[in-house]
Amino acid sequence: MQPSDMVMNPKQVFLSVLLFGVAGLLLFMYLQVWIEEQHTGRVEKKREQKSTSAWGPANYFQPAPGIMITEKLQEHIANQSPKFHIPEEVKKKKDNLLHPGRPTRVLTKTSSHSQGENQDLDKVSGSLTNHLIESHQGAKTVFKKYSEINWPLDTRPLNKSLVRDNKWKKIEVTQEERRSFLQEFCKKYSGASHPQSHLFHMVSRIYVEDKHKILYCEVPKAGCSNWKRILMVLNGLASSAYNISHDAVHYGKHLKKLDSFDLKGIYTRLNTYTKAVFVRDPMERLVSAFRDKFEHPNSYYHPVFGKAIIKKYRPNACDESLNNGSGVKFKEFVHYLLDSHRPVGMDIHWEKVSKLCYPCLINYDFVGKFETLEEDANYFLQLIGAPKELKFPNFKDRHSSDERTNAQVVRQYLKDLSRTERQLIYDFYYLDYLMFNYTAPFL
Numbered sequence: 001m002q003p004s005d006m007v008m009n010p011k012q013v014f015l016s017v018l019l020f021g022v023a024g025l026l027l028f029m030y031l032q033v034w035i036e037e038q039h040t041g042r043v044e045k046k047r048e049q050k051s052t053s054a055w056g057p058a059n060y061f062q063p064a065p066g067i068m069i070t071e072k073l074q075e076h077i078a079n080q081s082p083k084f085h086i087p088e089e090v091k092k093k094k095d096n097l098l099h100p101g102r103p104t105r106v107l108t109k110t111s112s113h114s115q116g117e118n119q120d121l122d123k124v125s126g127s128l129t130n131h132l133i134e135s136h137q138g139a140k141t142v143f144k145k146y147s148e149i150n151w152p153l154d155t156r157p158l159n160k161s162l163v164r165d166n167k168w169k170k171i172e173v174t175q176e177e178r179r180s181f182l183q184e185f186c187k188k189y190s191g192a193s194h195p196q197s198h199l200f201h202m203v204s205r206i207y208v209e210d211k212h213k214i215l216y217c218e219v220p221k222a223g224c225s226n227w228k229r230i231l232m233v234l235n236g237l238a239s240s241a242y243n244i245s246h247d248a249v250h251y252g253k254h255l256k257k258l259d260s261f262d263l264k265g266i267y268t269r270l271n272t273y274t275k276a277v278f279v280r281d282p283m284e285r286l287v288s289a290f291r292d293k294f295e296h297p298n299s300y301y302h303p304v305f306g307k308a309i310i311k312k313y314r315p316n317a318c319d320e321s322l323n324n325g326s327g328v329k330f331k332e333f334v335h336y337l338l339d340s341h342r343p344v345g346m347d348i349h350w351e352k353v354s355k356l357c358y359p360c361l362i363n364y365d366f367v368g369k370f371e372t373l374e375e376d377a378n379y380f381l382q383l384i385g386a387p388k389e390l391k392f393p394n395f396k397d398r399h400s401s402d403e404r405t406n407a408q409v410v411r412q413y414l415k416d417l418s419r420t421e422r423q424l425i426y427d428f429y430y431l432d433y434l435m436f437n438y439t440a441p442f443l
Helices: 010-051 070-080 088-098 112-118 128-141 166-189 196-202 224-234 246-251 263-272 282-294 301-313 319-324 330-338 370-383 407-414 419-428 430-435
Strands: 206-209 214-217 274-279 366-369
Touching: 166 366, 166 370, 166 430, 196 263, 206 224, 214 224, 224 246, 224 370, 274 370, 282 301, 282 330, 282 407, 282 419, 301 319, 301 330, 330 419, 366 370, 419 430
Parallel strands: 214 274, 274 366
Antiparallel strands: 206 214
């Protein structure tokens, strides 16, 4: 054989390479299918294992399959935890909430009166009653969370050595009552574990001030703008809370959030820093958010939320309203809030505190309320050793000429709603009413 006979011509080389390529591709496709089959089998097996649980897989962001309404829910919870004890000084306050003058009604379609009220709700895509059910389903599972994570088991005693003025005694007693009530409430509902995959989401609303070792969970419409001003002053970013603009507070990158740290940084701060949350009556907070975002020009909430709300919940809407999203009515906003198939997602300004700050998981050392904001805030500043001249600002952050949202203002807005709609709002914020011991509104 001549050497020239051993040399492959270009055509043969091309065919050989092509054959090897096809063979390699087929092998790769076979291995990919095999791997996917193995993975699917493991996933399905895990699902079958989880489905054997009475409450299903523990997932805070999915409603539990159990279906309950208010009275049944309370009865079920009571049966689950018969050893729940509330301190005597708190028990009277709790009774105001769990046994209001007007009992929570079971919403059915058998009553002609209820049928008349429900006509407005029929326009909402999806059943609002289903959303009521979803809100109550979470009441048990919302606390069956995350026990595998090494959270601090108890709140740490506040350092009261820095408080030398007797004028804080009354606020100190009130604070201990709130903490005690929340702790006892959460102990009653604590339960099964939950994976820690949502850790960073759970701490995403918490602001960090390292100098004074403070963790503050932001609850919009509960004094959060002025609280962030205070944190900036404490951190040395400003000399006075009164010199910081609204845009600097909300759009500047001056403050750190807890989810910006690694796992070690998060755990360390949760276990060693003073954790504070400030809350507000849920109905007041809702009306305040509506007034702020929909009754004033807004380049974000009108085109994003307003247009979607008007399109879905306003029959025969004019082109102008559909194009600019302004002029949303409170009743339309409520229909959006309660719709289990709402056209746009939730927003932090009207999200539940139980989903913003996880108060039965993150053990807050200080529970302030908007209703006593200045007193609570200034007492907290004493506790953490803030400069004596630093006081919590009392000015209205925006729309300063408007009347502050209070109980009287709320009643005016609720007049536009039916009893069923008012009941559903209460049920939507049911957990917030319970855990922070707010009195049930007159429905």
